[in-house]
Each structure stands twice: as structure tokens, then as C-alpha cells.
Amino acid sequence: MRFTATLAHFAQRLLGYPLIGIGLLIIAIAAWHSMAPQELVIASGPEGGYFHTTALRYRALLAERGIKARVLPEENTLLGLVEVNKLDSHVDMAFVAQRADAHTYPNVRSLGVITDEPLFVFRRTQTPRFSRLADIKGMRIALGPRDSGSYQLATEVLRAYGVTEDNAVFHTRGLGESVEALRKGEVDVAFILQPLEQPIVAELATTPGLELVDVIDARATSRVLGAGRNMGVVRIPQGIFDLRRNLPATDLTLPTEAVSVVVKANMDPGVLHHLLEVMQQVHGVSNLDREAGSYPRSVGGQLPLHPIAESFHRAGLPFLYRHLPFAAANGIFQLFLLVLPLTILGPVLSFLGVPSPLWFYKETKYRLWLVELRTMLRMHALHGMLTGRQQRRLTALRQLLDQQALGLERCRQAAKLLPP
Structure with missing residues (x-):
């Protein structure tokens, strides 16, 4: 029983700051990924031509920014466009000066x-x-x-x-x-x-x-x-x-x-x-x-x-990229790209009757509290007393429950002031 209560208490403590932890983790991963060495593969035209000389200028300037670029000369410039369109191709960029249909190159x-x-x-x-x-x-x-x-x-x-x-x-x-x-x-x-x-x-x-x-x-x-x-x-x-x-x-x-x-x-x-x-x-x-x-x-x-x-x-450049290092700005930008779909998806799921992630979080927290309280009840029924640690935890839980009750009571009072 004590093990169950301890485990529930530990899980509840872990659940205390999940959103902050997950957010910081995503930012750290995105920033690390942004700072990792990047290599840009450029499909250029024939050596001596405009595409090739331009690609070489890009390579030199990107190197000053810490990005390595590799230039692949190609006589048939259409092949560069074909390679960029392939999802499994290592070619990232090309030049186009010919007829190209968007339906043929969706990527x-x-x-x-x-x-x-x-x-x-x-x-x-x-x-x-x-x-x-x-x-x-x-x-x-x-x-x-x-x-x-x-x-x-x-x-x-x-x-x-x-x-x-x-x-x-x-x-x-x-x-x-x-x-x-x-x-x-x-x-x-x-x-x-x-x-x-x-x-x-x-x-x-x-x-x-x-x-x-x-x-x-x-x-x-x-x-x-x-x-x-x-x-x-x-x-x-x-x-x-x-x-x-x-x-x-x-x-x-x-x-x-x-x-x-x-x-x-x-x-x-x-x-x-x-x-x-x-x-x-x-x-x-x-x-x-x-x-x-x-x-x-x-x-x-x-x-x-x-x-x-x-x-x-x-x-021009977004605010973040103008005022922050590129790696930090890119980490925040990628986090925004991850969070944005959730903000759009949340109202849709709510409209369909699917509970929000916050509801799951609160429900899990309350259930963990209930596990702890039931363990304390059993302990008190068997021994007529609680351990010092359990007594301190009970005091903390009562304070948390009082805060919840006070919040609910204030909401009820505000609701009563509104017309039926």
C-alpha cells in the first residue's frame, strides 16, 4: 500500500510541470537540430554557365554563415528539378529556366x-x-x-x-x-x-x-x-x-x-x-x-x-531572425510550427466532443490524488494513525483541494449573477 501511495505521489509530482518540460525539450531539440552542421546540395548547370557560377557564389556566402554547400554540375538542367522533387533524393536546390508544371513537381x-x-x-x-x-x-x-x-x-x-x-x-x-x-x-x-x-x-x-x-x-x-x-x-x-x-x-x-x-x-x-x-x-x-x-x-x-x-x-526577415541568433530563432520557429496545428486541431476536437489534453491532464492528476487518499484511509483504519510523511502529504492535499473548491465556488457565484 505504501509503495502504491509513494508511486502515485511520485507520478503526481512528475505530472506537475509536464507542459513546461515538454516545451523546453522541444525547444532544446529544435535548437540543437538548427545548430547541427547543415549541408545544402545544389544541382547547378554546366561548368562555366550561369547556374554553376551562381551556385559557387551561394556556396561561398553560405560557408560564411556556417552552412556547408555542395555543388553538383549537370549539363541537363531539368534533371536538377527532377532530383529536388524526389523525396528520397539528397539534392535540395536547383535552378529552373524552362517550362515546369506544378502538378508534375508537387514537392x-x-x-x-x-x-x-x-x-x-x-x-x-x-x-x-x-x-x-x-x-x-x-x-x-x-x-x-x-x-x-x-x-x-x-x-x-x-x-x-x-x-x-x-x-x-x-x-x-x-x-x-x-x-x-x-x-x-x-x-x-x-x-x-x-x-x-x-x-x-x-x-x-x-x-x-x-x-x-x-x-x-x-x-x-x-x-x-x-x-x-x-x-x-x-x-x-x-x-x-x-x-x-x-x-x-x-x-x-x-x-x-x-x-x-x-x-x-x-x-x-x-x-x-x-x-x-x-x-x-x-x-x-x-x-x-x-x-x-x-x-x-x-x-x-x-x-x-x-x-x-x-x-x-x-x-524581410521575421522578428525572431532579426533579433536572435539563427539557431535560437529557428528552434522557437519550429516549436511554433509544432504548436500551431494543435491550436487549430483543439477547437475542432472539442466541437466533435473529444476531451482536450488539459482535461486528460486534470483527470489524471485527480485520480492520482484519490489513490493517495484511499491508501491513507486504509492505513488509518488498520493502525488508527498516519505516518509523519503521510500527515504532511495530507495537509498539502487539503490545501490543494481547498484551492480547487474556492475556485469552483467563485465560478458558481459569478454564474449566478448572470441572467438565466
Whole structure:
């Protein structure tokens, strides 16, 4: 009997501060998880391309914040998106500059658009001059690897002009191989989807024997092919690549494709906030083709925007992340994510008649008190007295019961004052 009463008393003492203990435990676990070394795996494009150089900049800046990033070069950029969508894949982030359907990639979220890449068309000067893409039938054309953004956009544009593999020779080479083939004369025309500030663009635009083509109907092209993707038009200023040599010799018009950063939908919030700040740091400055503050932007992507990215683009870092260390802020944030569903679920369960967790807590506490009191009754019936420890415990229980009774009596008095 004494053992039962002691066990009940011990259990009741353990039950005294359960919510505080559980809350502190969750915060500690979440904070420990946030402070644990994080590795972000980034699927980039081909080496030397914009996706790859951007991923390397991200890696360097994330390292300053204590986050290790690993960059995986990939010629077929669509594969990066596919890997991010896989729940069991180790790839966390990729770049997208091609048609992407949200239903096909349900586990992927966008962090925003970081630039708009022009579709540059370079030709060898030995080939006949043209300004309409319909005139390149019969030529050898470098388009980029299959499943890359460059190949997808270029083939759709050419198809709109009636240029297909039936009346032209398509070469599906990587960026470096396409550039080399154009220089050597192995292809007549090369389509390259890269931002204006990318060094390879200026290098090709100033190479003797090569010429950047003005796509005069780029606006119509972007309108016709823009359904289901985010195309636009950019004007390349005269002389922007070389003022002394006046390259290009005139303003050029080219179609563009929006580039988005995409991540797994369940990425850790702390890492996400770091990544969003790095994106702001890299892309928020002025450049050859943009003013400061133009990027990153929340509109123009094809995949759903991550809720954390949406909040960041609208209001910047949350209060906790601005005023607390990232690890502590992330621990509290993750606790909030755990508690929030309970606050929503609680009223629903109450409406359905399911008792609340607080009811279970109180009911368990009262039953433990009852076990102790019954043990004391048996002891008193057998020996006519209680032990010193039991007497002290009885005094404490009476005080607790008086407090409960006083609270109930006050509630009854307040209820009587209300109209029936």
C-alpha cells in the first residue's frame, strides 16, 4: 500500500510541470537540430554557365554563415528539378529556366526569380546574314543538351518558325562544346541561354568571325510561346560589350526566359532564411541588365512560391531572425510550427466532443490524488494513525483541494449573477 501511495505521489509530482518540460525539450531539440552542421546540395548547370557560377557564389556566402554547400554540375538542367522533387533524393536546390508544371513537381517550391536570361543567337560571319529565324533552315545549329533550358526554349522557338530536325541539323552539345564548335566552324549557329553579365556572352560577342543576331520579332515570339512559361523581351544596348569597337553595332532585341531558384518544399526554415538572404546579397545589386533591387522577385516563377519566401519578399526577415541568433530563432520557429496545428486541431476536437489534453491532464492528476487518499484511509483504519510523511502529504492535499473548491465556488457565484 505504501509503495502504491509513494508511486502515485511520485507520478503526481512528475505530472506537475509536464507542459513546461515538454516545451523546453522541444525547444532544446529544435535548437540543437538548427545548430547541427547543415549541408545544402545544389544541382547547378554546366561548368562555366550561369547556374554553376551562381551556385559557387551561394556556396561561398553560405560557408560564411556556417552552412556547408555542395555543388553538383549537370549539363541537363531539368534533371536538377527532377532530383529536388524526389523525396528520397539528397539534392535540395536547383535552378529552373524552362517550362515546369506544378502538378508534375508537387514537392518543389520556388524562392523567386533571380534573373531573366536572353536567348542569344550567335552566327558565324561566313554564313548568310539573317534576322528572322525562319531563314536558318538547312544550317547546323547548336542548341544545348536535351532536357536543358536552352534546348527546350530554342527548339520551341525554331518550331514556331518552321525549323525542325527535318530541315536543319541539330547539335545537342553542352555549353562548352557548343562554344568550341561555333569557333571551329563545326556549327553555323549557336543558341545560348545565359544572362547578359555572364563572361561567355561578352567573349563570344567580341570574338572575330562571330556575330550576335538581332531577333527582330522577339516580342511576337515571346507572346506566342509565353503560355505556360515566363518569357519576356530584353533590349541589348549598342556598344555594351565593347565601346571602342562598338559591339554590338546596333541595339538588339532578344526573347528572355525567367530563372527561378527552387528547393524542396520541406527544407529546414533556418537554412531557407539563410539562403534567401544570400540570394538578396547576390542578385539585389545593379548589373549590366538590371537596376539594384530588381531581383530577386516573387512574381514570374512557374512553380508555387514557398510560404517563407513569400513572407521574406514582402517583409524581410521575421522578428525572431532579426533579433536572435539563427539557431535560437529557428528552434522557437519550429516549436511554433509544432504548436500551431494543435491550436487549430483543439477547437475542432472539442466541437466533435473529444476531451482536450488539459482535461486528460486534470483527470489524471485527480485520480492520482484519490489513490493517495484511499491508501491513507486504509492505513488509518488498520493502525488508527498516519505516518509523519503521510500527515504532511495530507495537509498539502487539503490545501490543494481547498484551492480547487474556492475556485469552483467563485465560478458558481459569478454564474449566478448572470441572467438565466
